Amino acid sequence: xIIPICYRANIYSDFMQQGTIDTVTLMDMVKKPGxxxxxxxxxxxxxxxxxxxxxxxxxxxxxxxxxxxxxxxYYQLDFDDGYYTIDEFVSEFKDKxxxxxxxxxxxxxxxxxxxxxxxxxxxxxxxxxMGTYFxxxxxxxxxxxxxxxxxxxxxxxxxxxxxxxxYRYYINNTRNRFHIPWNLVAAEERKxxxxxxxxxxxxxxxxxxxxxxGHEHHEADPETLRINALRxxxxxxxxxxxxxxxxxxxxxxxxxxxxxxxxxxxFMLCPPAGVDNEFDRMVERIFxxx
Numbered sequence: 001x002i003i004p005i006c007y008r009a010n011i012y013s014d015f016m017q018q019g020t021i022d023t024v025t026l027m028d029m030v031k032k033p034g035x036x037x038x039x040x041x042x043x044x045x046x047x048x049x050x051x052x053x054x055x056x057x058x059x060x061x062x063x064x065x066x067x068x069x070x071x072x073x074y075y076q077l078d079f080d081d082g083y084y085t086i087d088e089f090v091s092e093f094k095d096k097x098x099x100x101x102x103x104x105x106x107x108x109x110x111x112x113x114x115x116x117x118x119x120x121x122x123x124x125x126x127x128x129x130m131g132t133y134f135x136x137x138x139x140x141x142x143x144x145x146x147x148x149x150x151x152x153x154x155x156x157x158x159x160x161x162x163x164x165x166x167y168r169y170y171i172n173n174t175r176n177r178f179h180i181p182w183n184l185v186a187a188e189e190r191k192x193x194x195x196x197x198x199x200x201x202x203x204x205x206x207x208x209x210x211x212x213x214g215h216e217h218h219e220a221d222p223e224t225l226r227i228n229a230l231r232x233x234x235x236x237x238x239x240x241x242x243x244x245x246x247x248x249x250x251x252x253x254x255x256x257x258x259x260x261x262x263x264x265x266x267f268m269l270c271p272p273a274g275v276d277n278e279f280d281r282m283v284e285r286i287f288x289x290x
Contacts, residue, residue: 004073007045008064008154015061016068016154018050026118030102030169033158039105044154047118048072048127069152071124075178076155078145080104082112089117090170097178101170102158108166115168116155117144122177127151133192137184191243229259230269237272245272249279253286263287 001023008016036042046069054068062068079089086101093099097119104114135149147153160167233252240248249271256266263283271279 003047004049005045005047006050006069006152006154007043007157009043010041011044011154012040014063015057015059016050016064017062021047026100027171030100030158030171033102033160033167035162036105036159037161039156039159039161042105042156042159044156046072046076046152046154047074048124048152064152064154066127066151069127071126072152073121073124075119075121075125076153077117077119077142077148078104078155079117080106080110080112080114080145083143085113086115086168086170089115090172094172094174097172097176098174099172099178101168101172103166103168105156105159105161107168119178122179125180133185133188134180136188137181140184141181191241225259226261226265229256229261230265233266234269237269240272245275246278246282248272249275249282250286253282257286 002020003023003026005019005021006016007019034042049070049072050062050068051070054062055065057063084092086103089101099120100118101115104116107114130149130151135146138149139146142148158169233256236248236252253266266283266287267280
């Protein structure tokens with residue numbers, strides 16, 4: 001099988017080239033990594049295509065920019081923070097999709113299992129679709145270096161610093177190919193839209209609430225204002241998105257205090273789901289420590 005590849009001579013090279021590599025050669029590279037005196041001399045690559053009219057340098061060579069990447073056929077991951085050990089990653093994903101795993105240039109010389117993974121996709125991924133929501137969705141699946149989800153992310157090919165350097169690889173040669181979880185991407189977008197709309201509403205809170213509760217025209221008695229304020233606060237807790245719970249609690253409780261609501265009244269509210277302890281601490285801090 002022929003795989004498209006875009007590569008640079010090393011991380012400092014200011015241009016990249018389009019080429020191809022067959023699976024047999026790729027497997028050989030993984031099983032017998034090249035020896036390089038320093039990481040700065042190791043070639044880097046992504047497995048995909050360059051756009052038809054790329055941005056070039058003064059010599060007409062294709063610059064290594066994200067905008068110059070059109071699509072990728074193999075997705076690459078980089079792990080060095082200890083979220084997964086090699087054995088944990090293999091155990092987690094070996095029954096789900098095919099992948100090639102090999103250790104990084106620094107494996108054995110720095111802490112944690114440091115390794116890279118190449119994952120064949122069930123269909124080419126268009127780089128224009130690798131936006132913010134895509135990155136968040138992929139990070140929730142793999143928990144790897146977040147730069148892996150950047151457009152045209154290049155990684156070092158299999159390499160070691162000397163013949164005695166520690167090195168491991170694992171080839172999971174199943175027929176399953178990885179399918180991009182577009183449902184998670186869509187969920188991230190919906191979450192972002194909800195957050196945007198909610199924060200937009202927060203921007204108008206103070207003036208709107210004053211009008212709603214009668215403060216502006218002094219149309220309501222203190223007890224009515226107290227009840228309306230608590231009812232309004234509870235509505236905000238009930239409808240706030242998951243990612244906005246702490247910010248919402250802080251804004252609501254601060255607003256309540258500014259309107260003369262007591263801590264005892266605030267404790268009567270039902271906080272957003274899952275943040276009971278945080279709510280109690282926040283009431284204590286806002287009403288008694290500020």
